[in-house]
Structures are given as C-alpha cells and as structure tokens.
Amino acid sequence: MRRRLVRYFDFRNCPFPDDLADETLNRVARKLEEKGEIVGATPAHYCYIVARLVLLESVRRRDHDGPSLDDTERSGGVLASLAKPSEPAIDTAVKERLFTCLEQCLSKLRTQERELILEYYQGIQREKIERRSQMAAQRGLTMNALSIRACRIRTKLEACVKACSEET
Amino acid sequence: MPSADKQRLNDLVLSRYLLGSLPAEEAERLDELSVADDEFALRLDAAENDLVDAYARGELSGDALEQFQKFYLSSPRRREKLEFARTLLHSGERTADAGARATTRHAIPGAKPTDQTSQSSSLRRWFTVPRLRLQWGFAFAAVALLFGGSYLFVENERLRHQANEARNQQIALNQHAQELEKQLDEQRSTNASTVKELDRLRETLPPPRALKIVAALLLPQMRGVGEAPTVSVPPGTDQVQLRLQLESNDFPAYQVALRDSVTNQVLWRSAKLKAKLQGDAVGVSISLAASLLKQQNYMLELYGAAGTSAELMASYPFRVVLK
Numbered sequence: 001m002r003r004r005l006v007r008y009f010d011f012r013n014c015p016f017p018d019d020l021a022d023e024t025l026n027r028v029a030r031k032l033e034e035k036g037e038i039v040g041a042t043p044a045h046y047c048y049i050v051a052r053l054v055l056l057e058s059v060r061r062r063d064h065d066g067p068s069l070d071d072t073e074r075s076g077g078v079l080a081s082l083a084k085p086s087e088p089a090i091d092t093a094v095k096e097r098l099f100t101c102l103e104q105c106l107s108k109l110r111t112q113e114r115e116l117i118l119e120y121y122q123g124i125q126r127e128k129i130e131r132r133s134q135m136a137a138q139r140g141l142t143m144n145a146l147s148i149r150a151c152r153i154r155t156k157l158e159a160c161v162k163a164c165s166e167e168t
Numbered sequence: 169m170p171s172a173d174k175q176r177l178n179d180l181v182l183s184r185y186l187l188g189s190l191p192a193e194e195a196e197r198l199d200e201l202s203v204a205d206d207e208f209a210l211r212l213d214a215a216e217n218d219l220v221d222a223y224a225r226g227e228l229s230g231d232a233l234e235q236f237q238k239f240y241l242s243s244p245r246r247r248e249k250l251e252f253a254r255t256l257l258h259s260g261e262r263t264a265d266a267g268a269r270a271t272t273r274h275a276i277p278g279a280k281p282t283d284q285t286s287q288s289s290s291l292r293r294w295f296t297v298p299r300l301r302l303q304w305g306f307a308f309a310a311v312a313l314l315f316g317g318s319y320l321f322v323e324n325e326r327l328r329h330q331a332n333e334a335r336n337q338q339i340a341l342n343q344h345a346q347e348l349e350k351q352l353d354e355q356r357s358t359n360a361s362t363v364k365e366l367d368r369l370r371e372t373l374p375p376p377r378a379l380k381i382v383a384a385l386l387l388p389q390m391r392g393v394g395e396a397p398t399v400s401v402p403p404g405t406d407q408v409q410l411r412l413q414l415e416s417n418d419f420p421a422y423q424v425a426l427r428d429s430v431t432n433q434v435l436w437r438s439a440k441l442k443a444k445l446q447g448d449a450v451g452v453s454i455s456l457a458a459s460l461l462k463q464q465n466y467m468l469e470l471y472g473a474a475g476t477s478a479e480l481m482a483s484y485p486f487r488v489v490l491k
Contacts, residue, residue: 004203007212010245011188011199017245048203098255106259121221121256144211151213158252 005051014058024051101164105157113153120150182215188239224253383409388482396485405458412470412484413451417443419472422452429465440473463490
C-alpha cells in the first residue's frame with residue numbers, strides 16, 4: 001500500500017511522495033485506533049480518500065509557501081546531480097556503482113527469482129512477448145500471473161539497489 | 169471486442185496515464201484505482217516497467233517519446249526508475265558481450281548473455297516442460313543401465329570366483345603331483361637301498377652247494393636169503409634215493425611205505441608211483457631225506473595200487489650205516 005501511495009503522490013508531482021505516503025498511512029492508522037474499524041469503504045479505498053486529502057493539503061501548502069531550497073535538495077536522492085529533468089546525465093562512476101549494487105542485489109535473490117527476472121526482461125518487442133509467453137507456459141502460469149511475479153521481484157530489486165546506492 | 173484488443177486498449181490507456189496524457193477526470197479515476205484496486209495497481213506496475221524499459225531501449229518515438237521525457241522524467245523517483253531499467257538492461261548486454269568475446273566479465277550470479285540465456289532457457293525447457301516421453305525414456309535408460317550394470321557386476325563376480333576355484337584346483341593338483349613325485353623318489357630310494365642290501369647280503373651269504381645224494385638199488389626180499397643189503401649214508405648226505413626193482417609190472421601204480429624194523433611203525437609213505445623201465449629191469453624210485461634214517465634196519469613195502477585198494481607185492485629190507 002505504501003508503494004502505491006508513493007506512486008500516486010509521485011505522479012501528482014509532489015516533491016516528497018514518501019513523506020506524504022507516510023502521513024497518509026499514519027492518519028489511517030490513527031483512525032483505526034480511534035474507531036476500531038473503517039466503515040463505508042474498503043481499507044484500500046479509505047487509504048485513497050485520505051491520500052487525496054493529504055495531496056490537496058500539500059498542494060495548498062505549496063501554493064501558499066512556494067518551493068524551498070530544501071525541496072530541491074531532498075528530491076535529488078542518488079540522482080541529485082541531474083542536469084536536465086528530461087534527460088538525466090549520469091556519470092560513469094554512478095553507473096558503475098549502480099551496476100555493482102545490482103550485482104549484489106541479484107545475488108541476494110533466490111535462484112528461481114533471479115533467473116525469472118533476467119529472462120523476463122530479455123529481448124525486444126515481439127521477441128520479448130514470445131519469450132514471456134514461453135516462460136508462462138513453462139511455469140504453468142498465465143501471462144498476467146507471470147507479469148505480477150516479475151513486477152514483484154523487480155520492485156524488490158529496485159528497492160535493494162536504491163538502498164545499496166545510497167549507502168555507498 | 170476481443171479480449172486481446174481490449175487488453176491492448178487498456179495497455180494504451182495505462183501508457184497515456186503514465187505519460188500524463190489522459191484528461192484530468194479520467195486520470196483521477198485511474199488514480200483512485202491505482203491505490204484502491206489491487207489488480208489495477210499490479211497492472212500499472214507492469215505497464216510502467218514496460219514503458220521505462222522501452223525508453224531505455226530506445227523503442228519510444230514521436231509523442232510517446234516526447235511525453236516520456238517531458239512528463240515522466242520530471243520526477244526524481246521516476247528518473248531513478250529509468251536508471252535502474254538501464255542498469256538492468258546493460259547488465260544483460262554486458263554479460264552477452266563478455267560471453268561472445270570470451271573475456272573476463274563482471275559475472276552477475278545467475279546472469280547469462282542473451283543468446284546463452286536463450287540457449288539455457290531452451291536447455292531448461294528440456295527438463296522443466298513436462299515432456300513425458302523424454303522423461304520416461306531417460307527413466308527407462310537409467311533403469312536399463314542399472315540392471316545392465318548389476319548383471320555385469322554379478323557376472324564378473326561369478327567369473328572371478330570360478331577363476332579362483334580353478335586356480336585353487338590347479339594349485340592343489342600341482343601339490344598332489346609334487347607329493348606323488350616325492351613318494352616316487354622315496355620309493356626309488358628305498359628300492360635302491362634294498363637292492364644294495366640284497367647285494368650285500370648275497371656277498372655275505374656262502375655260495376649255494378650241490379645236494380649230496382646217496383643212491384642204492386634194492387631187490388625184493390627172497391625167502392631164506394641172508395642179510396639185508398646195507399646202505400651207507402656218509403655225513404652231510406641230503407637225500408637217499410632208492411630204486412626198488414620189480415619182479416613184474418602188474419599194476420598201473422604203486423605205493424611204497426618205510427617201516428621201522430625195530431618198532432614196526434610206518435615212518436614214511438610215498439605218493440602213487442609209476443614203474444619205469446631202466447635198462448632191462450622195471451622198478452620204482454623213491455627219495456628219502458637222510459635225516460629220516462638212523463643207523464638201523466628198515467623195511468620198504470611195495471604196494472600195487474588198483475583203484476582204491478592196495479596189495480602188498482614185495483618187501484625190501486635194508487640196513488642203514490651212518491659213516
């Protein structure tokens with residue numbers, strides 16, 4: 001749920017999607033503590049409702065306060081040295097660091113997960129589609145199920161690589 | 169609308185949503201779904217990954233490319249996502265290049281070059297896709313190999329055992345032959361020593377001497393005739409041969425008895441004898457051991473034998489003198 005909220009806030013071009021996602025979940029948790037249950041909506045839908053509220057508050061605040069220097073600095077992460085938003089310029093050292101982190105993170109995966117993720121993203125266009133179709137058949141999965149599995153592994157990898165690159 | 173077309177349309181909507189190209193109202197609807205709907209959220213994840221990968225590979229063009237650069241990459245988080253996609257893509261390319269050039273490469277655990285991955289996945293298909301016939305074939309081959317191996321092992325052991333048995337028998341036969349040879353040698357040796365002993369004894373024994381015989385001719389006793397003839401028997405005499413002359417040869421066979429004239433006892437009887445012609449006279453011959461006779465008078469009685477009966481024909485008295 002947190003990841004979905006982060007994406008929601010990110011696609012709304014909020015500068016700190018992680019903070020807003022945490023704020024949303026805190027409010028939902030507080031509500032649950034107060035009321036004991038959520039009525040009138042599913043938990044996920046309730047989360048959206050609260051997230052939308054948090055988004056509106058954030059927009060209102062930005063409109064009121066304007067952007068700050070902290071915003072710019074905090075929004076960079078590993079890629080803070082980007083020159084143009086439209087085409088990030090990543091130097092070789094960063095690339096190598098990312099690659100090393102990917103190696104480490106891949107090694108932490110189970111063999112089956114590693115093989116799946118590497119094979120899933122091989123090939124281009126038609127070949128990629130056919131490969132995925134074969135993979136699904138081999139594993140006795142639907143294409144959708146295979147896609148979900150690959151996504152989950154990729155998400156895990158991305159988080160690992162991000163954590164690794166911020167450590168080094 | 170066919171499900172494939174519906175799927176493609178949905179994917180198109182998702183792409184436009186990700187690129188910020190949807191109208192606000194529709195975008196808000198998808199915003200809600202992206203948080204509240206599990207299935208939609210997963211599909212959106214997959215669509216975003218595919219979009220980013222497509223950009224990383226340079227597959228986007230036209231409006232999509234422009235929107236991606238203008239909208240999608242406006243977020244640091246999304247730029248990070250792009251970098252991850254590039255890193256993932258390049259890691260595959262790196263390993264593929266390294267495999268092609270056969271040079272030192274950064275080995276990503278489990279990663280393979282594209283063509284090798286394709287080959288390895290083909291290889292994996294051999295063992296993961298349920299190809300029952302192939303699997304059964306392998307299973308039968310394994311069982312056949314197992315039985316074949318077991319049979320060969322057992323046969324080998326049996327032949328080895330036979331060879332050992334034959335070897336043991338050969339050894340036993342050789343030993344027996346050696347024992348027999350030894351016995352033969354011992355026997356030969358014994359024989360040789362026996363022969364030697366015999367030769368030695370022969371040398372020590374006195375030479376065999378000729379028998380000493382005394383012979384005499386006796387005539388039948390006549391009434392009123394004088395003394396009985398004397399037969400001298402010198403010392404060392406072995407035999408006394410006596411020829412009894414017959415007046416007539418009336419019987420097919422004869423028997424002679426030696427009677428002690430003093431005690432009147434019969435000391436000796438002969439077997440059945442035949443009369444023989446010697447010169448002009450017919451007679452029977454007997455041979456007495458000298459040790460039987462003492463210095464005294466004796467009587468030889470001549471019986472004519474016919475069937476089971478015997479008839480006294482003549483008497484021949486004589487006196488033995490030992491000198």
